[in-house]
Amino acid sequence: MPEAFVHAHASHCESGVMSSLLRHHGLPMSEAMAFGLASALSFAYLPFIRINGLPLVSFRMPPRAIVKGLERSLGLSMRFETFRSPSDGMARLDALLDAGKLVGLQASVFWLPYFPPDLRFHFNAHNLLVYGRERDEYLISDPVGETTVRCAREDLKKARFAKGVLAPKGLLYFMTKPPLTPDWARLGRRALARTARIMLAPLPLIGVRGMRLLARQIERLPLADGGERARLYIGNIVRMQEEIGTGGGGFRFLYASFLQELAAKTGYSALDALAARLVEIGDRWREFALAAARMIRGRDALAPPVLAAHLRALSADEKLFFQNLHRAQRAWAL
């Protein structure tokens, strides 16, 4: 098996893993296509989940949504296994690799030595592929890396059995039934409908309403401590948007790429105009990030209301955008 495996660089770990896995099993699939078909784009502000004291802000669906979403829509079967004992988990991985399987793993970024030190936070829901083993070294295709890497057994074991929020519990997964040849138009249309529904959901924490709520929270940030906490708070949002593998603009460019590809595959050209519009919105997200970073570094005065106004404008833009996406999807004659 490993002789045929081809590594591909991706912006996001889960969509990267799934596109590589599908390609390996005979279905050409770009990262953007995997991301879009799984309806992975989102926005969520979850104040009750705190990481180092800061609320969770996410620009995508929760971990495993892409694997599960593609499993459902492409008619493939994935097997998921978790382990109580680390040595069982490693033994099972070895057995699967010996049987020629390409295995996906969930792991903590902190314990993976091949990651740059500054990026090694305790984030437990990272995904990677293992395509082989040479004695005590595993051959790893980590989608966010440009090339394949190696990882020692003890390090990989620690990363797979890290504890805390979203603890991987040694999760591994592999394909047991290959994908069917998809009906791109039907699947694409359904995926668009799902994403529009999530982004326009009548829930305060999710989608365009979540952005508005976050804007209000930013406005209310206390500045009495000289702005220390406020800076960490907005820095955290920008990290979730740009630094942790989103392809830029909080996955908006990646999703635009999906829309273009879907248009090309199905001939439904209305999606091209939507893609162009989403690129503009992605650029506005980048401007928000830039404005925030300048305030964090003190190049501009810290002014939470300015950032809140940015976010409200983005919320309004995205509301219109996803309404148009919904309409385009409805008007799509299959």
Added chain:
Amino acid sequence: MREREVPQEGNRSLAGHRKAVYAVADDGKLRLVPSRGWEVEEIVTRQAVEDLERRAEEARARVLAGQSSPLEYHMYRARMDLELLSQSTGLWRWRVRRHLRPAVFARLPLALRRRYAEALGVSVEALGKAE
């Protein structure tokens, strides 16, 4: 974002790696472009790292002043907090908090020291010192 506008600013936080972003090429199509980093990303990453480093340094000062045990320093150095250390060791939070007291830590049995050392990725000897 156009392909030629993709930042290539050589972020220290990427340590020579390139990350994938999506940008519009001259033909109007989006494609994956490797980036050496954007200063904005570096600012927010360094901010988060420096916040953790500051906590570790403050803990070290407390250890040297005899107000806290080296465990607190190692906890922050491993980018953890009380919650995560408690989850990683399987010990109750109140027990971990108690072990942050120098007098309690000094009497800690070897089995518990090993458990902490394992969870924090340091040796048992290193765990006893804040350095």
